[in-house]
Amino acid sequence: MAAGRQIRVLILNATDKLDRTLFRVKKGFELRFKLGPSLAALPVEILTNYPEAGQPFQRHQFRPLSWHTGGHNEGDGGDKHCSLHLKRAGSFQFYYTCSGERGGCGAVVVDPELHGRRDNEIISLDAIAMQTLLAKCLGPLNEWEKQLHVAKETGYNMIHLTPLQPLGSSRSCYSLADQLEISPAFAPSGGGNWQGENGWKAVGSIVEKMRKEWGVLTVTDVVYNHTAANSEWLKDTPECAYNLVNSPHLRPSWLLDRAIWHFGLAVAEGAYADRGLPSKISSDEHLQALRKILDETIFPPLKLWMFFQVDVNATLKRFKDLLNKEGVAAKSSGSPNDLVIVQDPRFQRLTSSVSLVKARQVYGNISKEEAVSRFEQHLSELNKGKRQETASHQAQAVNCILGTVAYERLA
Template identity: 35%
Template sequence: MSFGHDEQIRVLILNEGEDKSEELFRLKKGWTLQIALSSHLSWREVRIFTNACLYEKDLFQRNNYQELKWIYPSSGKYDDSDRYVSILCCKSGSFHYYFTIDGTTIKENQNGQGYFQVESHLIFPDESGEVLEQECITCQSVLSKSLGPLSEWLSRIEVTYHSGYNMIHFTPIQSLNNISNSSYSINDHHKLNSKFEGTYQQMKILIDKIAKQWRILSITDLVYNHVADDCDLLRNHPEAAYNLINSPHLKPAVLIDSILMQFTCDASKGKLLSKGIKDEIKEHHLPLIRHYLLNEIFPQYCLWEYYICDTNKLVELFYKKLSLLNNCPDKPLYYNENLIEINHGKYLRMKSFVDLDLAEKIYFFKREYLSTNEQWINAACDALRSRIDFLNNLIREKLNGYLNRAIDNSIASCRYHFFSLDGPNYNKLCLPSTPFVGNYFYYPNGEFKHPDDINNLIEHDINYQLYVMAHNGWVMNDDPLRCFADEGFF
């Protein structure tokens, strides 16, 4: 809504327990945002906080939140239900707000949150003072790496000018990966692409020229969520990637990845001819490959050991724990044994565990059909053993299902790359150029070691674990807001 001819006011209504963090609330610079309360919140002790810049001179600090002061328009002494806070949109950017209803300032206690975006204020730098409204942007994306030397850019971009565009989106202009040359695979964020044969100052002069003379503004990508394999940032700061130290749950995936790489290596050297698998694979070889990997290779590496418990060891510890207790309770403190779950810890083989303190509260009690403390202890241990065996078997079944899916997806990838009419039509299995399936991890020095060696290194060599790093990749129809390396997925 708006009031008057000059002042533009937009109202945002807060509702109890509402999370608007995935909604877009757009505002223009110079507008006023009023945040008011719904009827369900008006009687609450609501406090609102934001990291927005409240004054033009303020510097944006993402983690610096200020509490907003209430404005009370009502003249009624006991009525503040129409109170609101006001924010002048003086700086462009995306800003966060949250509110509490328990009287605290703690962000973790928030009852609701959201974002509001103050649009960029784009002014043509030709001294006309004309503003380019966001709705009026006509933008063309260009592959910077394909424009050649800077001295040739103007002649190529002139087509954009005569086509009526007023903005150009340049893909990253930094130095790219030496092998893939992918437009977004940056190996040095501070170095200009050598193909441009120029400097950042020369780039600035060119960008200023097309802005002033052709009234074409420019934007480019800041790529911070992934880098090239050969980026010095990863060499100096391996903790910036998902490796086996900060993400030990990736160990089984690394072992699977190395098995698939070794399959390409073995097939390319003719080591699998006795299995009916050649380096020049045909589509009828795919079922043979599936059987070979699932039934002969994967079982050798006992992948389930990363997820299951050593039942005998845990039951032994449980027995010792109960033997130290003076009394056995008449009844269990908890009756739901589904509370007993397996914790994988640092994902070491057969080192997963369960909460024995919780197990004591569930399984250790005086069973009416038994009469001695030793019998009650043994009964509790038997119950825990049964629960752990059940969970272990459940994990084995799930893992087998996931391994089947992994091989099916690998075969689908192979079918596309080798046999599909719209694919690249690889001829032979060869590492690293034409593998059965691409690698999901980067290995130290780009070296694909044998899975037997990987199996040992990911258990005992901390330095190696630091530099085995997960590729983010791109999964069709996946949720881009979900971290690709999150724990909880086999």
């Protein structure tokens, strides 16, 4: 063992549930896996996706670890262990098999080494004092230093910058119009070749100066999943975004969103001024008028509850056809509570369903007419429940709308 090497031992037991436990170790440590009493006598193999030296990391590629003993007697399993010499930072997984069957699993986070002014100066993760700055507010790159120097002088040793890529039309710090380019908003006021690699190098120079001269580190976000609506990439590959073709469950939400959008345009044009809702909302009375119009005029025509209900008449017809063909079940089994609405995956109106086979079993040992009558009553109750559930969602939607308007217009 190398002098000064820190060793951490993880003992594995058959009954341990390690999949929800995170083990954190420092870079350069040795992690030893040892078997507890419940596994010591069994043929156990430990596998990990921590790569061998010189090999790239592959998240789903696992390799077995070799067993070693600390003594000269290979038959002595008292110090039997597997080792990982943790020389690279990151999040890694492990699991073990027993007689070829997969057993427990877990994860290990190897802390990175953060270097300060000098390469041999290590800043502990527990010593980080970080300030977040909105990159879009920093201005041209040649003005960054005076902006960032405030953080240094107030004792911060790390600055978190929101994404540096071009922002979309919403101007949200995380809604990116181009994930690969640097924002033109940072172009130095003096001009010059700024885009592409030159821009990233210029940012890199400032980041390195902050580290070496100020002792201040920099971190930023990698954003893959939040793309602006006006992104050219999204126009070229629309299938990469949520839409009503690949995500039909969004049909009710889309319909509601469109209704609110058109309603907002109408409010801005003064179309509801005669109902107490002017284009410029400035009082609680206006908010209450907004609530009333949403509840009484905007939401009812949408009939959103129909996306989650069954067509009672069509379902009863199919149930009658089944009873005419199979007859009423000789005896009843199950409970009406077992008959639940199965959501139509296409999310069309009145196209959800209830299991007719199960309904035949529930309404057994009675006349066909009675079975149909009871099933009809149950379907009506199920539809009523869906309508009530949708009404509660709509009420919450109205509250959210009013909350946002109150924050933006009255706060």
